[in-house]
Amino acid sequence: MDIEQSKKDNQLAEIFKTLSEPNRIRILRILDHSDRELTCSEVSEQLNISKSTVSYHFKALRHAGLTNTRQAAQTKYLSINEKTFKEYLPSFLKSL
Amino acid sequence: MDIEQSKKDNQLAEIFKTLSEPNRIRILRILDHSDRELTCSEVSEQLNISKSTVSYHFKALRHAGLTNTRQAAQTKYLSINEKTFKEYLPSFLKSL
DNA sequence: TTTGTATTTCGATAACAATCGAACAAGGAG
DNA sequence: CTCCTTGTTCGATTGTTATCGAAATACAAA
Numbered sequence: 001m002d003i004e005q006s007k008k009d010n011q012l013a014e015i016f017k018t019l020s021e022p023n024r025i026r027i028l029r030i031l032d033h034s035d036r037e038l039t040c041s042e043v044s045e046q047l048n049i050s051k052s053t054v055s056y057h058f059k060a061l062r063h064a065g066l067t068n069t070r071q072a073a074q075t076k077y078l079s080i081n082e083k084t085f086k087e088y089l090p091s092f093l094k095s096l
Numbered sequence: 097m098d099i100e101q102s103k104k105d106n107q108l109a110e111i112f113k114t115l116s117e118p119n120r121i122r123i124l125r126i127l128d129h130s131d132r133e134l135t136c137s138e139v140s141e142q143l144n145i146s147k148s149t150v151s152y153h154f155k156a157l158r159h160a161g162l163t164n165t166r167q168a169a170q171t172k173y174l175s176i177n178e179k180t181f182k183e184y185l186p187s188f189l190k191s192l
Numbered sequence: 193t194t195t196g197t198a199t200t201t202c203g204a205t206a207a208c209a210a211t212c213g214a215a216c217a218a219g220g221a222g
Numbered sequence: 223c224t225c226c227t228t229g230t231t232c233g234a235t236t237g238t239t240a241t242c243g244a245a246a247t248a249c250a251a252a
Contacts, residue, residue, distance in 0.1 A: 017112075019116075040230095051228080058229090073220070073228085074220080137197085152240075196251080201244105201245085205241085206240090214233095215231085220225100220227085222223105
C-alpha cells in the first residue's frame with residue numbers, strides 16, 4: 001500500500017475522530033454561531049464541563065487543524081480554521 | 097430541540113465515528129476505486145487484516161448507512177451507499 | 193453426507209479516550 | 223508582593239475500540 005496515501009488516511013481519520021465527540025461538535029457550533037473567538041472558561045461554563053476537559057478538547061480540535069488559537073496574555077482565544085473545513089468538509093459548517 | 101434535527105445529529109455523529117478508523121476509510125476507497133462490489137475475504141487479503149476484523153468493519157459501515165449489502169448464497173457483496181454520502185458528505189468520495 | 197468456502201460470533205487482550213479534581217504555571221489587578 | 227483568573231498537566235477511573243484466533247453457522251459442490 002502507498003505509504004503517502006496511508007498517511008493521508010490517518011490524517012483524515014483523525015479529523016473524523018475529532019468530530020465524533022459530541023462536545024467537540026458543540027464547541028464548533030458555538031464558535032460558528034457566535035461568530036467570534038471563545039475561551040476555555042467560557043465554553044466550560046456554557047457546556048457545563050470542567051475546564052480541564054475543555055482544554056483537552058481544545059487541544060484535540062487544534063491538533064486536527066479544525067481551529068486556530070490566538071494567545072493574549074494568559075488567555076487563549078479559539079476560532080474556526082475555515083481552511084480545513086473548506087478543504088475536507090465544505091458542507092459541514094452549514095449543517096450545524 | 098427539533099427532534100428531526102436531533103436524529104440527524106445522531107446519525108451524523110455515528111457517521112463520523114465510523115469514518116474515524118483508517119481501515120474503514122481504506123475499505124471505502126477500494127470500493128469507490130474498483131467500482132464494483134467487494135467481499136469480506138477479498139478485502140481481508142488486500143488490507144492484510146483478518147477476516148473477522150473485516151467483518152467487524154463491514155458491520156460498522158453498514159450500520160452507519162455508508163454501504164449496501166447484497167447477499168448471494170454464503171457470500172456478502174458490499175457496495176457504497178451513494179445516497180448517504182450525497183446527503184451528509186457530498187465531497188468525501190471525490191477526496192479519496 | 194462429507195468437504196470446502198464465506199462470514200459471523202465469542203472471548204481475550206491491549207490500546208486509547210473522556211472525564212474529573214488537584215496541583216501547577218503564568219500573567220494581570222490591586 | 224499577594225490574590226485572582228486562565229489555562230495546562232497529572233493521576234485515576236471508567237468505558238470503548240480494534241484486533242486476533244478459534245469456534246460456530248450457512249450454504250454449495252462433489
